[in-house]
Amino acid sequence: VVIKHTVSYLKGLDKSNVIKCIKHFPGDGIEERDQHLVLGINNLSIEDWEKSFGEVYRTHINNGVEMIMAGHIALPNYQKYLVKGLEDKDVLPATLASELIQDLLKEKLNFNGLVITDASHMLGMTSSMQRKDYVPKAIAAGCDMFLFFNDIDEDFNYMLNGYKNGVITNERLHDALRRILGLKAKLGLNIEKPKRSLKDLDVIGCKEHKEMQKEAIDKGISLIKDTKNVLPINNKKHKRVRLYIIEGEKNGIYKPNEEFEKLCVEKLEKEGFIVTLNDRGVRAKGSVEKYKKEVDLALVFVDVKGYAEQNNMRIKYSGPMSNEIPWFVHEVPTVVVSFNFTNHLHDLTMAKCYINAYSDCKETINQLVDKLLGKSEFKGKYFNENVWANQFQAKL
Known part of the structure; x- marks a missing residue:
């Protein structure tokens, strides 16, 4: 599936x-932690790695991918x-491991392109040794470019000292260059x-792009389930709507759409x-009968986003047992929509x-409401069994 797409x-x-770069070698798909915060461990056996991650990298290398992170x-x-x-x-x-970059990737898998490190401030790298040591060691291990400075002058001198001290050999330096x-x-x-103008970027968001966006959305x-036949809704039977907005971190790198609530209400x-x-x-919660x-x-409407250790964020309510927890699913017709992650069920x-x-x-909000109303059919069918999170009650 990965190779196909x-x-x-x-x-x-x-x-x-556009130059192609694939990442992150040797593959982190079985590690649930995030390398921004901890060293990732791919603990597959050699045989299992070869027939999974190895096959993916081998395919792209044979197809001529130019860069690998x-x-x-x-x-x-x-x-x-x-x-x-x-x-x-010593793992x-x-x-920082020449046996993986030089021996496995460049020699065994015959990759003749450019290897770049992942970001150098990530704890998966900083947890290994002092920065003055790992800056030049990354190049010595077979990486050809180093991603991100902490302090430009300091890092440059760390790299230069690594070359002067023989950590980076002439042969390795010129191979990277x-x-x-x-x-x-x-x-x-x-x-x-000829120099190009920033006006060339005006094409972004053109009519053709907007049509592509509409089609993709x-x-x-995807309608994952409707076991009580709530849909379609209409403005007669379901005139009075109570809208619950469940949000994640407000000030993170990836924060929710600040206009989300307003756009939902307007539509x-x-x-x-x-x-x-x-x-x-x-x-x-108050009186159930009054609520009904x-x-x-x-x-x-779940609009939860996150980053790093919470790349895949769980549902988090605004307070302990606050009134937005879906206590009302058997009291009134209820529709739950996740606007980001696929595992919130x-x-x-x-x-x-x-x-x-x-x-x-x-555009997603508008099309979602149209589908709730039955104006447009649900066409999404690209989810798999993982959406149920191995919970039998998720299907009920």
Whole structure:
């Protein structure tokens, strides 16, 4: 599956004259932690790695991929096979392990392109040794470019001292330079060309792009289940809507769309619904019978985003047992929609009608509401068994 879709993507980059880079070697798909915060461990056996990650990298290398990013990920079983007597304390991330970059990637897999490190401030790298040591060691291990400075003068001198002290050999230095210059030449950067204006970027967001966006969103929004036949909704039977917005971190690198709430209310009101926003952080639920008299439909819109250790964020409510927890799924018709992650059903197994919408932009909100109303069919079908998180009640 990975090969099928990544090959298609890389072919698209080729057509646009964009250098291709794949990451993160040797593969982190079995490590649930994040290398921004801890050294990643790919603990597959040699045989299992060869027929999974190895096959993916081998395919792209044979297809001519130009760049590979080395990850702050260790591959201890393969490393110990390549370096006899290697002890656990000596296991290093691929970015610092010559047996993985030089021996496995460049020689065994025959990769003749450019290797770049992942970001140098990540703890998967900093947890290995002092910065003055790992800055030049990354190049000595076979990486050809070093990603991100801490302090430009200090890091430059760390690298220079590594060369002067023989950590980086002349042979390794010139091999890295050949790969860098060769890559630039492939893009024709060694040939003087007419300067382009920033106005060339005006094409971004053009009508054609907007149509592509609409088509992608239309094909993506997925009705995962509707076991109580809540859908379609309408502004007569479900006139009074209680809208619950569940958000993640507000000030993170990836924060929710600041206009999300407003856009949701505007679209629902445009379709003739009376929308009441739930008061966040309130613990009291109040009278159930009163709630049922006031609410015809509950919409739970989950707009949770995150980064690093919370790349895949769980549902987090505004307070302990606050009133937005879906206690009302058996009291009034309820629709739950996740606008980002695909695994939120794991924490929302009580939902009887659940949708994955994948993004929180205005176009997604508009198309989602149209689909709830039955104006447009749900076309998304690209989810698999993982959406149920191995929970039997998620399917009920």
